[in-house]
Structures are given as structure tokens and as C-alpha cells.
Amino acid sequence: MVRHIVLLRWTETATEQQKQDAEKAFHSLPEKVSQIQKLVCGADLALTPGAHDFAAVLDFASADDWRAYQAHEAHKAMIAEYLAPILAERSVIQFDV
């Protein structure tokens, strides 16, 4: 299984509504992108200073399925509409689990 993790830091001007809409957009992805086997995501709990603001963890059966997700229109549209306008920083990785 390939696990894709993205940690996001929002801009200072991002509104609560925009942040919630981004979370909803992530949750809507599995019904649009069949290659997503599992998706969990959520906002930081503010337990430690300097943490990122949001995390999404997506599991795929293979690297090819991850590539299909990367190229998928629903994924690109979600980034353009919900993430790009409020994104300050992005940390990402893919690893085997």
C-alpha cells in the first residue's frame, strides 16, 4: 500500500469557512477518485507550537493508482478551487505501509 501524506499550512488571511470548505473538499475525493482506498484528514489540535494546520492521509493500492489520483481532474479542481487560494506551505511524502 502506498500512503500519501500532505501537511498544509494555511495563509494568515484564510477564513474559518475556507478551511472548513477545504476539509469538506478532501472528504469528497474518495467518491470521485476510485483509486483512493482510504482517506483521513483533519485540522491541527494545537498541542504543539509550529505544527502545520491541516493533514490529509490517503492510501493507494499502488504507485500507479497514486499517479492516477495526481492526474485526476477532481483532484486538480479541488486544489485550484479550495487549496491554492489559502495555501501558504505544503509538506508531502509517499511511503510504503
Next chain:
Amino acid sequence: MVRHIVLLRWTETATEQQKQDAEKAFHSLPEKVSQIQKLVCGADLALTPGAHDFAAVLDFASADDWRAYQAHEAHKAMIAEYLAPILAERSVIQFDV
């Protein structure tokens, strides 16, 4: 459940042996720190440029259990011996799953 994710970027001078030892050190934590309910970790698959080098995902029953982990001697010792010498960058978050 509280999920703790840490994404690490190693220094240029980190050796393969040091990176493998760091991974082994992560895997040894659950037997030393009872609050860890689950731990998965691994090296980046090099599917995309700019990704971090290593990810660890740890699950805890509560924020208090996460705090106990943060304060645990085994956790501190692992950081000092295996991570600090080869660590260039660290992205972290805790969120509810």
C-alpha cells in the same frame, strides 16, 4: 484517536546506515512506550520531487497519551541518538482521526 504525524528531511551528509538506524529506532518505540497504539513509518518513495525523506505516523488514544509519549525518556533518547544528528527539517501535526 489522536494521530501524530512527523515528516522529516535528512541532512545531505546523512548516511544510509544512519537513515536505516533511525527507521529501526522508530519501530522500537511501541514496545517501550505503551501509549503508542499504532506506529507506521517509512522512507519516501521518490515519486515526486521536493517530498520529505521520512514519515512516521503514530496513533494515541488521547492527547494526554500523546503528551506522555512526548515526555517519555525512550522518545527523547531516540531523538537525541538517532534523529538529531541527521535532521535538516521537521514538519509535524496532531489531529483527530
